[in-house]
Amino acid sequence: MSQFLSYATPGLPYGCVFALLGMGLVLTYQTSGVFNLAFGAQAYASALVFYECVANGWPTWAAFLVAVVVGAPLLGLVMDRGLYRFVRTKPVLVKLVAALGMLIAIPAVFQFAFPGGNRYNPPSLWLSPSIVYFHLAGDPINGSELSTVILTAAVALGLSLMFHFTQAGLRMRAIAESPGMVELAGINADRVGMASWMLSSFLAGLAGVMLAPVFGDLQPLNFTVLLVAAVAAAAAGSLRSLPYTFLGGIVLGLLEELLGGYLPSGHVLSSGLRPGLPFVVLLGLLLFLPGLRRRWTRSDDPLAVVRPPPAPLASATRSPSLRRTSRLGTTVFCLAFVVSCLTWVSPNWVFNLSQALALAIVFLSLVLLTGMSGQISLCQAAFAGVGAFTAGQLAVHFNVSILVGMLIAGVAAGAVGAVVALPALRLGGLALALATLAFGLLADNIGFQYGWSGNGESGISIPRPVLGPVNFAGDRAFFCLTVVVLGLCIGVVMAIRRGTTGRQLAALRGSELAAASIGINPRRAKILVFTLSAAIAGVGGAVYGSLETSVSASDFNTLLSLVFVVVVATVGVYTVEGAVEAGLAYVVLSTLLTSPGLPAAWANILELVFGAGAIAYVLHPEGAVEYVKRLVVEHLARHGTEIEVLA
Amino acid sequence: MTALLEVSGVSKRFGGIRALEDVSLEVLSGEAVGLIGPNGAGKTTLFDCVSGVSQPERGAIYYQGRRIDRLPIHRRARLGIGRTFQRLELFTGMTVREHLAVAEREHSGDGRLWKDLAWRGGLTSEETDSVEAMLKELHLESVAESPIEALSLGQGRLVELGRALIQEPALLLLDEPSSGLDSRESAELAAVLNQIRATRNEAVLLVEHDIDLVQAIVSRAVVLDFGRVIASGPLDDVLREGAVRTAYLGEPA
Numbered sequence: 097m098s099q100f101l102s103y104a105t106p107g108l109p110y111g112c113v114f115a116l117l118g119m120g121l122v123l124t125y126q127t128s129g130v131f132n133l134a135f136g137a138q139a140y141a142s143a144l145v146f147y148e149c150v151a152n153g154w155p156t157w158a159a160f161l162v163a164v165v166v167g168a169p170l171l172g173l174v175m176d177r178g179l180y181r182f183v184r185t186k187p188v189l190v191k192l193v194a195a196l197g198m199l200i201a202i203p204a205v206f207q208f209a210f211p212g213g214n215r216y217n218p219p220s221l222w223l224s225p226s227i228v229y230f231h232l233a234g235d236p237i238n239g240s241e242l243s244t245v246i247l248t249a250a251v252a253l254g255l256s257l258m259f260h261f262t263q264a265g266l267r268m269r270a271i272a273e274s275p276g277m278v279e280l281a282g283i284n285a286d287r288v289g290m291a292s293w294m295l296s297s298f299l300a301g302l303a304g305v306m307l308a309p310v311f312g313d314l315q316p317l318n319f320t321v322l323l324v325a326a327v328a329a330a331a332a333g334s335l336r337s338l339p340y341t342f343l344g345g346i347v348l349g350l351l352e353e354l355l356g357g358y359l360p361s362g363h364v365l366s367s368g369l370r371p372g373l374p375f376v377v378l379l380g381l382l383l384f385l386p387g388l389r390r391r392w393t394r395s396d397d398p399l400a401v402v403r404p405p406p407a408p409l410a411s412a413t414r415s416p417s418l419r420r421t422s423r424l425g426t427t428v429f430c431l432a433f434v435v436s437c438l439t440w441v442s443p444n445w446v447f448n449l450s451q452a453l454a455l456a457i458v459f460l461s462l463v464l465l466t467g468m469s470g471q472i473s474l475c476q477a478a479f480a481g482v483g484a485f486t487a488g489q490l491a492v493h494f495n496v497s498i499l500v501g502m503l504i505a506g507v508a509a510g511a512v513g514a515v516v517a518l519p520a521l522r523l524g525g526l527a528l529a530l531a532t533l534a535f536g537l538l539a540d541n542i543g544f545q546y547g548w549s550g551n552g553e554s555g556i557s558i559p560r561p562v563l564g565p566v567n568f569a570g571d572r573a574f575f576c577l578t579v580v581v582l583g584l585c586i587g588v589v590m591a592i593r594r595g596t597t598g599r600q601l602a603a604l605r606g607s608e609l610a611a612a613s614i615g616i617n618p619r620r621a622k623i624l625v626f627t628l629s630a631a632i633a634g635v636g637g638a639v640y641g642s643l644e645t646s647v648s649a650s651d652f653n654t655l656l657s658l659v660f661v662v663v664v665a666t667v668g669v670y671t672v673e674g675a676v677e678a679g680l681a682y683v684v685l686s687t688l689l690t691s692p693g694l695p696a697a698w699a700n701i702l703e704l705v706f707g708a709g710a711i712a713y714v715l716h717p718e719g720a721v722e723y724v725k726r727l728v729v730e731h732l733a734r735h736g737t738e739i740e741v742l743a
Numbered sequence: 744m745t746a747l748l749e750v751s752g753v754s755k756r757f758g759g760i761r762a763l764e765d766v767s768l769e770v771l772s773g774e775a776v777g778l779i780g781p782n783g784a785g786k787t788t789l790f791d792c793v794s795g796v797s798q799p800e801r802g803a804i805y806y807q808g809r810r811i812d813r814l815p816i817h818r819r820a821r822l823g824i825g826r827t828f829q830r831l832e833l834f835t836g837m838t839v840r841e842h843l844a845v846a847e848r849e850h851s852g853d854g855r856l857w858k859d860l861a862w863r864g865g866l867t868s869e870e871t872d873s874v875e876a877m878l879k880e881l882h883l884e885s886v887a888e889s890p891i892e893a894l895s896l897g898q899g900r901l902v903e904l905g906r907a908l909i910q911e912p913a914l915l916l917l918d919e920p921s922s923g924l925d926s927r928e929s930a931e932l933a934a935v936l937n938q939i940r941a942t943r944n945e946a947v948l949l950v951e952h953d954i955d956l957v958q959a960i961v962s963r964a965v966v967l968d969f970g971r972v973i974a975s976g977p978l979d980d981v982l983r984e985g986a987v988r989t990a991y992l993g994e995p996a
Contacts, residue, residue, distance in 0.1 A: 588860060595864020596854030599845040606834025606891075612816035613794060613826050614906060615849040624856070 102235050103357030104350045109241040111349020112248035113307045114374075117322065118329030118341040119255065120299035125335055127271045127292035130180050130191045131526050133533075133658075134198035135326060136319035138297055139304030141206045142168045143218060146305045147314055148210050150219040160221060164301040171202075172297025176290045183714050184289065188525040189472055190714055193665045196474075196658050197710020203316035204703035211697035214315060218308035222247070244306045251302065252342055259338070268292050320655060324537055325349075325374035327530055331381040348377060372542045375534040382531050383519050426673075437575050446571045448687050449680070450643050453578045456679030457585050457636030459664045460672065464589050465629035466661070467669040469601040471622065472529045474657050475516070475536030476633045481652030482539070483509040483634025484641030485550045488558035498561035502581065502638040509634020510627045517626035521619060536654040544649035555648025558641040574643055581639050585632055586672050592628065593672075601625060659706065666709025668719030677721050682706075745808055747772045747946050748793065748914055753802035753812075755788055755970075762788040763799070764970040770914065775940060775947040777957045777978060780967035786950045787829060789967070790918050793948070794826045795819045806914070820849075825912030827903040829919040829950075833891045840887045842906050843874045850910040877909045881935060897928040901935065908939065915945045921953045933959040954982075 117135060124132045132138075142163045149159035175198060183194050222243035228236040259265035267288045270278045279285045304319065311318045325348055332344025352373050437446050458480050465471050486508040487501030496504070520531040544550030560569045561577070568574045592598050600621050603611040608618050641647040663682050668674025686702050709720065716723045746769035755763040763785045770776050778786050791797040793804060795816035804812040811819055834842055847870050848854050858864050866874070878884045881901045886894060891902065900920055907915060920936070921929040933956050940947070940960065951957045957964065958978065965975040966987050974981050981987055 591860050591862050591864065595859025595862075596848050597856060597859050597864070599841065599848065600854070602837055602841070603834045603845045606836055607832040609796065609816075610828065610832035610834065610903075610906075613820050613828075613832075614846045614910060615817050615820035616845075617815075617817045 103354050105235040107350035107353030109244040111346035112244050113303050114325045114329045114348050115342045115345025116299050116303040117326030118345045120296035121330040122341050123296040127268050128289045133195040135300050136323035137199045137202035138300035140316045140319040142301030143304035143308040144206050147218050168297045168301025169294035172293040176293035193710050193713050196662050197707045200703045201707020204700040208697050208700040216313045218314050220309045221305050240309050328374045328378040375538040378534040443571050446575050450575045450578045452679040452683035453582050454640040456676045458633050459675035459678045460585050461629040461633040462664045463675045469625045470605040474533040476660050477652045477657035478536040478539035479509045479630040479633035480637030482512050483637035484647050487638035488556045498642050505638035506631040506635040510631030513630020514627040517623045521622045536657050540653045550649040553648050557646040662706050662710045665713045668721040749805040751803050753799040755799050761970045768965045770946050773944040775961040777961035777964035778950045784967040785970040823913040825907030826916035831899045838888050846906045846909050877905045881905045896923050915947045917949045921956050
């Protein structure tokens with residue numbers, strides 16, 4: 097028993113932080129319907145501001161005041177006014193993309209504002225971590241642990257008092273049931289939503305500042321991963337109950353330390369299972385907690401807003417002459433692009449552009465999944481990784497040609513995708529997104545760490561292929577291969593779109609109930625498209641790996657999956673060319689912004705651009721490319737070109 | 744002769760509310776039966792149990808002699824049960840023609856992934872003909888290329904009807920086809936339904952408030968009130984019954 101306690105005690109402070117974050121998530125999910133994936137980013141922002149203030153010689157209380165008491169709610173206010181209040185009535189996909197955009201943009205903004213690379217040994221908030229106050233079950237309790245527990249208890253108490261005894265708390269609880277009803281009762285739902293964003297942002301800030309000393313260095317990624325533990329805690333409360341969320345967070349923290357204590361150190365399980373615990377718990381809760389499933393599949397709100405139709409694509413506006421011109425233009429551009437890359441473009445840029453096209457293959461998988469069937473996956477990079485490592489290991493150990501390996505990579509990634517999809521697709525919407533997020537983190541933190549898979553940070557090497565007399569070792573030769581594979585993948589996606597499967601997916605996106613009532617099996621269609629999409633991502637990953645000739649787990653980390661979704665959503669998720677343009681935009685921009693001679697902080701501009709793009713997505717879900725096209729068509733129409741507008 | 748659809752002793756409750764209580768009814772092949780009753784009588788719940796949207800708690804549902812109450816929606820649709828919805832369920836973003844095309848493809852069962860991948864996923868000429876014929880039958884040719892959002896409610900109902908009919912169902916479930924339509928549109932709908940009844944031999948189970956429309960189409964009716972069957976038989980007899988008049992038409996017995 098005493099051993100149990102001594103293992104469990106250090107878990108309590110962690111549990112407290114998980115609980116704080118989880119409660120913040122539930123708070124905003126309930127009041128605004130947005131599952132705030134940017135929560136970890138907000139925690140990071142406050143921790144960073146706190147660090148900077150203390151580093152500049154401010155007293156701790158002043159830094160706390162600025163970073164947590166004033167700064168964090170201010171950030172929440174800005175996010176609500178600038179973005180989240182517009183998405184309250186939007187579909188799940190839009191809400192998710194908006195939150196992802198924030199997740200990527202917030203750290204970028206703050207790093208841009210406070211340049212200076214990594215920061216070590218963040219200051220602690222209240223009691224000093226180097227002083228041991230007392231021993232509990234043989235564990236030394238230091239100041240940082242003690243203060244975390246005390247502050248969390250105080251906040252939890254304050255929250256529960258607020259919800260039960262103040263008008264603001266009552267309103268927040270009412271809004272959770274039905275914003276429409278609350279507005280009819282004469283309460284400004286917008287105002288209440290704003291207050292809840294500020295409150296939850298405060299919680300994020302507090303958690304961030306308390307947690308920073310635990311990590312040792314201040315990095316956005318640490319906080320993003322932390323999010324999953326918070327999500328798991330929120331899931332334990334079925335995304336609605338604050339007490340259960342609190343309890344879930346504490347239990348999770350204790351469980352993590354207990355596992356660490358009882359599992360033999362150095363064993364695969366202890367190095368693998370312990371960091372993976374939140375993901376495993378989250379997956380388990382998603383799959384086996386029936387209350388959670390009901391909550392997400394059906395809206396209890398009697399005044400739930402009917403989903404507005406998507407904005408028309410430019411292709412819905414057609415003119416024969418314009419279409420001929422644009423088709424000719426595209427062909428000429430593609431030809432010129434390929435010819436240029438084979439002749440005068442510098443080898444460095446040929447390599448970069450090949451990277452763009454390889455990424456475009458991965459992006460294509462999102463066009464298929466998100467654009468065509470309205471589902472979301474936050475683990476496409478993991479599928480790409482499965483593909484790359486499959487092709488690489490086969491080539492290294494079994495001497496399988498990479499060209500064959502690319503096919504097998506597609507099959508392997510597709511198989512993994514099917515395994516993920518089978519249980520996860522029962523959930524749909526937000527739960528599916530969270531399950532794929534958990535899977536992605538599981539893959540890159542554990543799955544890709546073994547020698548037989550991704551070999552962790554050291555990675556594996558993947559040779560370039562040789563086909564008979566043709567050697568693809570050169571960058572220009574490999575560029576040709578990338579173009580061909582991309583072309584094939586585009587062919588597959590377009591064939592699916594214009595065929596039976598594409599029509600079924602379009603029908604399902606319109607109305608799942610009606611689609612089933614004419615004999616379409618929704619589950620089968622969704623699993624099929626998820627599998628195909630994973631397979632395409634796998635092929636893309638194999639091409640990418642072979643291009644780089646060596647890849648490691650960090651090339652396919654989960655943050656990248658999130659970036660992928662945001663990039664494709666920004667540029668255009670409904671069209672095949674959107675994927676290609678997204679690949680080009682991403683690689684060209686990042687190459688330009690990180691070119692030598694520019695300030696290091698400029699690298700953050702890329703993330704800023706796509707974070708802002710996610711905001712644009714909320715207003716124009718068709719993406720930047722289609723939006724510009726429509727502007728052009730409308731301009732032409734005003735100037736007398738004959739255009740046949742449908743509808 | 745066995746019934747095409749046999750609902751036997753079906754009960755269903757939502758929380759404390761008894762939506763259906765020991766409901767039994769039969770629909771014979773090619774027959775049109777009206778399911779009538781006041782709002783909240785359980786008509787739509789019964790429809791949902793037959794089409795598979797929800798499961799009955801007790802009782803059984805047989806279709807062509809086969810028990811179907813545990814099958815998912817799409818399996819029942821493939822057995823030949825088509826339906827429309829009281830609140831329109833259309834495929835947003837698709838045109839009228841595409842609605843019919845996707846339903847026709849499910850009906851012909853010609854869809855294969857490999858055919859899609861081989862660029863052979865387009866409609867065959869028979870399928871195209873069938874879509875054209877349906878557009879003509881429902882007078883939807885002029886709006887064939889319109890996206891569904893641009894249609895009036897009445898046209899939307901016709902599209903739902905066509906989407907179900909093109910699959911040549913043996914049993915067609917119509918859930919309040921006239922709700923939200925004005926009297927002229929209702930009359931037009933009745934004409935279309937009658938024309939369909941005359942040329943095809945689908946059995947129809949019709950939930951409807953508009954007595955004129957019911958009288959125009961069905962010959963037999965089942966009356967539900969508070970989840971129970973309170974009367975059934977030839978429509979004229981049923982409408983004359985006192986209990987029905989009280990429950991449905993609001994007249995004192």
